[in-house]
Amino acid sequence: MAAIPLIPADGQDARPACTNPPHHVMEQAAEWYALLISSEAVAADRQRWLAWLNADPSHRQAWTYVERVSQRILAPLRETPDPRLTTDNLHAAGQRVIRRRRALVRIASLAGVGVFGWLGWRQTPLSTLAAAWTADYRAATGEIRATVLSDGSRVWLNTASAFNQDFLPRLRRLHLVTGEILIETGTDKDRPFVVDTAEGRLRALGTRFTVRQEAGATLLAVYQGAVEIRTTGNAPAVVITAGHQARYTARAVAPATRADPAREAWIRGDLLANNLTLRELADELGRYTLGHIGVAPQVAQRRVFGTFPLRDVHSALALLAQAAQVKLQRPLPWWTTLVAADDAAAR
Amino acid sequence: MLEALQEIGALLRELPPKAAQAFLMAAVCEVPSADVATELGISPRMVRKYVAQVMLRCMLTEAGATARALQDPTFA
Numbered sequence: 296m297a298a299i300p301l302i303p304a305d306g307q308d309a310r311p312a313c314t315n316p317p318h319h320v321m322e323q324a325a326e327w328y329a330l331l332i333s334s335e336a337v338a339a340d341r342q343r344w345l346a347w348l349n350a351d352p353s354h355r356q357a358w359t360y361v362e363r364v365s366q367r368i369l370a371p372l373r374e375t376p377d378p379r380l381t382t383d384n385l386h387a388a389g390q391r392v393i394r395r396r397r398a399l400v401r402i403a404s405l406a407g408v409g410v411f412g413w414l415g416w417r418q419t420p421l422s423t424l425a426a427a428w429t430a431d432y433r434a435a436t437g438e439i440r441a442t443v444l445s446d447g448s449r450v451w452l453n454t455a456s457a458f459n460q461d462f463l464p465r466l467r468r469l470h471l472v473t474g475e476i477l478i479e480t481g482t483d484k485d486r487p488f489v490v491d492t493a494e495g496r497l498r499a500l501g502t503r504f505t506v507r508q509e510a511g512a513t514l515l516a517v518y519q520g521a522v523e524i525r526t527t528g529n530a531p532a533v534v535i536t537a538g539h540q541a542r543y544t545a546r547a548v549a550p551a552t553r554a555d556p557a558r559e560a561w562i563r564g565d566l567l568a569n570n571l572t573l574r575e576l577a578d579e580l581g582r583y584t585l586g587h588i589g590v591a592p593q594v595a596q597r598r599v600f601g602t603f604p605l606r607d608v609h610s611a612l613a614l615l616a617q618a619a620q621v622k623l624q625r626p627l628p629w630w631t632t633l634v635a636a637d638d639a640a641a642r
Numbered sequence: 643m644l645e646a647l648q649e650i651g652a653l654l655r656e657l658p659p660k661a662a663q664a665f666l667m668a669a670v671c672e673v674p675s676a677d678v679a680t681e682l683g684i685s686p687r688m689v690r691k692y693v694a695q696v697m698l699r700c701m702l703t704e705a706g707a708t709a710r711a712l713q714d715p716t717f718a
Contacts, residue, residue, distance in 0.1 A: 363701075
C-alpha cells in the first residue's frame with residue numbers, strides 16, 4: 296500500500312495528534328465519507344465538504360482518520376485479486392451486483408480518499424468533475440486501473456481519469472471526459488473504434504495508443520498501428536503512425552514528434568524519468584497525489600534520471616530527493632516542497 | 643493484507659449484518675449505493691447511514707479511542 300503525503304507515516308506530521316477530535320467531529324467526517332462515496336453525491340456536496348474541511352483544524356484531523364482507514368484497511372481489500380471473494384469470505388455479501396461490478400478490474404489502487412481529492416477537484420472545472428463522477432469508468436487520484444470492454448478492447452485509466460463507453464451497432468465510441476487512457480483495441484472490422492475528446496475525434500486504425508485530455512488540447516501518442524485525428528474545428532485530418540505523438544486543439548494539429556516510450560510506463564505503475572527537469576517530474580508526480588508538491592526555483596531545472604513508483608508517491612519523493620540531491624520540506628502533512636539540500640537547514 | 647482482513651473481520655462480526663454488508667459493498671467493492679440499496683432491500687439513505695456508522699467504528703479503532711468511545715450509544 297502506497298503512502299499518501301496527507302498522512303506521513305514517518306512522524307513528520309507538523310501537528311502530532313495529542314488529542315483526538317471530538318466525537319461529533321469524527322461522526323461528521325464519517326457522514327461526509329458516506330455521502331461522498333455514494334452515487335447521490337453532487338458537485339455542491341464536494342464544495343460543502345471542502346468548506347467543512349477548512350472550517351476547523353479538528354475537521355481536517357478527523358478526516359485524516361477517514362483517509363487512514365481507507366488506505367490501511369480498505370485499500371488492501373480492494374487490491375486483492377478478487378475483492379468480491381474476499382468480502383464474501385468476510386461476510387455473505389450479496390453477489391449478483393458485485394459480480395457485475397467486477398467487470399471493471401482494478402489492477403492497483405492508491406485509494407486514499409477515493410474519487411474526491413481536495414486539491415485535485417479544486418483545480419478541475421466543476422462541470423468536468425460532475426461529468427467524471429457519473430462516467431462509466433473512472434480512476435481516482437493516485438489510481439491506475441485496467442478494464443476490458445465488451446469487444447475485447449483493453450483500456451487502462453491513469454490517475455484522476457474518466458471515460459464513457461457508447462457501443463453502437465456500427466460504431467464503438469469512447470468519450471474521454473478527463474485524464475488519460477491507454478487503449479488496445481479489439482478487432483471488429485465492421486465497427487470502427489473512435490475516441491472523442493473536447494478537441495476532436497480519434498479513429499483507431501491500429502491497436503495501441505494513449506489519449507490525454509489537457510486544458511484546451513489533447514495529446515495523442517501512438518505505440519502500434521495508426522490513429523487518425525479529426526478536430527472539432529474541421530482541421531484537415533491527420534494520421535499519426537506508431538512511434539509518434541501529436542498535440543491538437545479544436546483548430547489545429549501540431550506537427551508530430553517522436554513518442555516517448557516512457558509515457559507508456561504508467562500502466563505498470565512506473566514513472567520513467569529520462570532527462571526530465573525536477574519541475575516536470577514534480578508536476579507529473581503531483582497528478583498521483585491529493586497533496587501539493589512544490590519545487591524551489593533554484594532546483595527546478597535540475598535534470599533527473601530514474602524510475603519512480605507512481606503507486607507510492609511518498610517513496611517516490613524520497614527517491615527523488617536522493618537522485619536530485621534535494622531535501623524535502625513538509626511544513627504541512629499534505630504539502631511537500633523540494634529545496635536545495637543546503638537550504639533546508641537554513642529555513 | 644492479512645492484517646487488514648483480520649482487523650476488519652473482527653470489527654464486522656460485531657456489527658449488524660446489514661450494516662456490514664452495506665459497508666463492504668459500497669466502500670470495498672464500490673457498488674453504487676443505489677444498487678446496494680436494491681440488493682439489501684433498504685433505502686439509499688439507510689445505506690449511507692450504515693456506511694457512516696461502520697466508517698466511524700473503523701476511525702475510532704484507528705484513533706485508538708477509548709473503550710467508552712467505541713461503545714458510544716449513538717452507534718445503534
